[in-house]
Amino acid sequence: MILLEIFWTFLKIGIFTFGGGYSMVALIQNEVVEKHGWMSAQEFTDILAISQMTPGPMGINTATYAGYTAVVNNGLPMWEGVVGSLLASFAVILLPVVAMLIVFRYLSKHKDNPVTEGMFRVLRVTVVGLIAAAALLLLTEESFGVPGFNLQFVVSMVLFAAVFWLSYRHRVSPIILIAASGLVGLVVYSI
Amino acid sequence: MYAQLFVSFWKIGAFTIGGGYVMIPLMEQELVDRRKWLSREDFMDYLSLSQAMPGVFAVNMATCIGKRLGGMRGVVCAVLGNIMMPIALILLLAVFFRCFRDNVIVERVFMGLRPAVVALIAAPVFRMAKSAKVTWNNFWIPVVAALLVWLLGVSPVLVILAAICGGLLYGWITAKKQS
Numbered sequence: 330m331i332l333l334e335i336f337w338t339f340l341k342i343g344i345f346t347f348g349g350g351y352s353m354v355a356l357i358q359n360e361v362v363e364k365h366g367w368m369s370a371q372e373f374t375d376i377l378a379i380s381q382m383t384p385g386p387m388g389i390n391t392a393t394y395a396g397y398t399a400v401v402n403n404g405l406p407m408w409e410g411v412v413g414s415l416l417a418s419f420a421v422i423l424l425p426v427v428a429m430l431i432v433f434r435y436l437s438k439h440k441d442n443p444v445t446e447g448m449f450r451v452l453r454v455t456v457v458g459l460i461a462a463a464a465l466l467l468l469t470e471e472s473f474g475v476p477g478f479n480l481q482f483v484v485s486m487v488l489f490a491a492v493f494w495l496s497y498r499h500r501v502s503p504i505i506l507i508a509a510s511g512l513v514g515l516v517v518y519s520i
Numbered sequence: 521m522y523a524q525l526f527v528s529f530w531k532i533g534a535f536t537i538g539g540g541y542v543m544i545p546l547m548e549q550e551l552v553d554r555r556k557w558l559s560r561e562d563f564m565d566y567l568s569l570s571q572a573m574p575g576v577f578a579v580n581m582a583t584c585i586g587k588r589l590g591g592m593r594g595v596v597c598a599v600l601g602n603i604m605m606p607i608a609l610i611l612l613l614a615v616f617f618r619c620f621r622d623n624v625i626v627e628r629v630f631m632g633l634r635p636a637v638v639a640l641i642a643a644p645v646f647r648m649a650k651s652a653k654v655t656w657n658n659f660w661i662p663v664v665a666a667l668l669v670w671l672l673g674v675s676p677v678l679v680i681l682a683a684i685c686g687g688l689l690y691g692w693i694t695a696k697k698q699s
Contacts, residue, residue, distance in 0.1 A: 343574070343575055343576075344574050345677045345681075346574050346575055346576070347572075347574050348652075349571070350576070351641060351648075352676075353576070354641060356676050356677070359675055359676050364675070371634070374637050374638065375617075375630055375634070377641070378630070378633050378636075379610070379617065381537075381637065383537065383609050383610055384534050384535060384605065384609065385534070385578075385603065385605065385606020385610075386543070386578040386602075386603070386606065389576055389579070389603050389607065393607050393611065393614075394610050394614050397610075397614040397615075398614065407615065410615075411611060414610070414611055414614065418607050421575075421576065422575060422579045424574075424575070425573060425575020425579065425583075426583045426595070426599060428573060428574060428575070429569075429573055429575070429587075430587060430595070432569070433569075433584060433587055442691075443695040444688055444691035446691060447687050447692070447693075447694055447695075448687035448690075449572050449687065450653070450687065451658075451661065451683050451686055451690055452684065452687055453651075453652035453653075454652050454653070454654055454661045454683075455661055455662060455665045455679060455680065455683035456648070456652070457645055457652050457662040457665075458661065458662030458663060458666035458669075458679075459666070459676050459679060459680075460641065461662065461666040461670075462665070462667075462676070463641055464638055464641040464645060465670045466670060467637075467638045467641065468638060472634040472638065473634070473638075485634070485635040486635070488636055489635040489639045492639035492640060492643075496639065496640055496643040497643040497646055497647065502537075503640050504537050506636055506639075507633050507637065507640070509636075510632045511630070511632050511633040511636075512629075512632070514631045514633060515628045515629045518632070519628060
C-alpha cells in the first residue's frame with residue numbers, strides 16, 4: 330500500500346532531518362529516487378525548482394510535491410495523490426513537533442550540556458556532507474545533457490557555474506536565479 | 521489570541537519564498553516588534569533550539585512559539601497556519617504542472633532551470649561549511665559522509681545515526697577532559 334509507505338518514509342525523513350531544508354532534500358532524494366524509485370532524478374529536480382520558487386518552508390513544499398508525484402506515478406488517481414501529499418506533509422512534521430514539545434519542557438535544564446553540545450557540533454558538520462551528496466547525485470545526464478561539446482551540455486555548465494557563483498558570492502535570491510535560468514533556457518533552446 | 525497566532529504564522533508561511541531561514545527576519549518583525557509576544561532574547565533562544573532540533577525549521581519555530589503563547593491549541597494554530605498556504609499552493613501547482621509537463625515551451629524552460637537548481641543545492645554546502653565550523657581537523661567527516669551516500673548508496677539516515685553516536689562520544693570525552 331503506497332500511501333502507508335509514503336507516511337512511514339516521510340515520518341523517517343522528518344525526524345532525521347538536521348540543519349534545515351537542504352538536508353531534508355538529501356534525505357527525500359535518497360528515499361524517493363534511489364531507494365523506492367517513485368520518480369526519476371530529473372522529476373525530482375523539477376520538484377525542487379518549483380519548491381524553491383513557491384512560498385513556504387522548502388522542506389514542506391518538497392514533501393507535499395513528492396508525496397503527490399509518488400502516488401500519481403504509481404498509476405493511482407489524482408485524489409489519491411492529494412491524500413499522498415497531505416500524508417507526506419503531516420508525516421514530515423509529526424515527530425519533530427513531538428520532539429520539540431518534549432525538549433521545550435527541559436529547555437533550561439539541558440541547554441548548556443557539553444555532551445549534547447558535542448553531538449550537535451558533529452551533526453552540523455555531517456549534514457554539510459549530506460547536502461553535498463544530494464547535489465552530486467543530481468548531476469545527471471537527464472538534467473545536464475550528455476557530456477561533450479553539444480548545445481545542452483555547454484549551456485547547462487555555463488548556467489550551473491553562473492548560478493553557483495551568484496548564489497554563493499553575491500547571495501542573489503534563488504527565485505531570481507531560477508526564473509532567469511528558465512528564461513535563458515526558453516530563449517537558447519528556441520533559437 | 522489563537523486567531524492572531526494563526527494569522528501571524530499564515531503570513532510568515534505564505535509570504536516567504538526560498539526556505540525556512542528567509543523567514544527569520546519576517547518572524548522577528550511580526551512576533552517581536554509588531555505583536556510584542558516575546559522578547560528578542562527569547563526569540564534568539566527559540567531560534568537556536570529550532571535550528572538544533574530535527575525537522576523543518578519554520579515548523580519547529582511555530583511549535584515553540586505556539587506552545588509558549590497558547591499551549592497545545594497554540595501549537596496547532598501556529599503550525600497549521602504556517603504550512604496551510606504552502607501546501608495548498610504546491611498541490612495546485614503539482615496538478616497543473618503534470619498537464620503541461622510535455623509542452624515544448626515548459627520543457628525548454630526546465631532544461632534551463634535544472635542546472636540552476638543543482639547549483640542552488642551546491643552553493644549552501646560551502647556556506648554551511650563555514651557556519652558549521654568545518655576545519656582541517658574535522659574536514660574528513662563531511663567528506664566521508666558525502667562519499668558514503670554518493671558512491672556507496674548508504675542511506676543518510678544511517679549517516680545521521682552514526683553522527684549522533686560519534687557526537688555524543690565526542691561530547692562525553694570533551695566533558696571528561698574539562699572536569
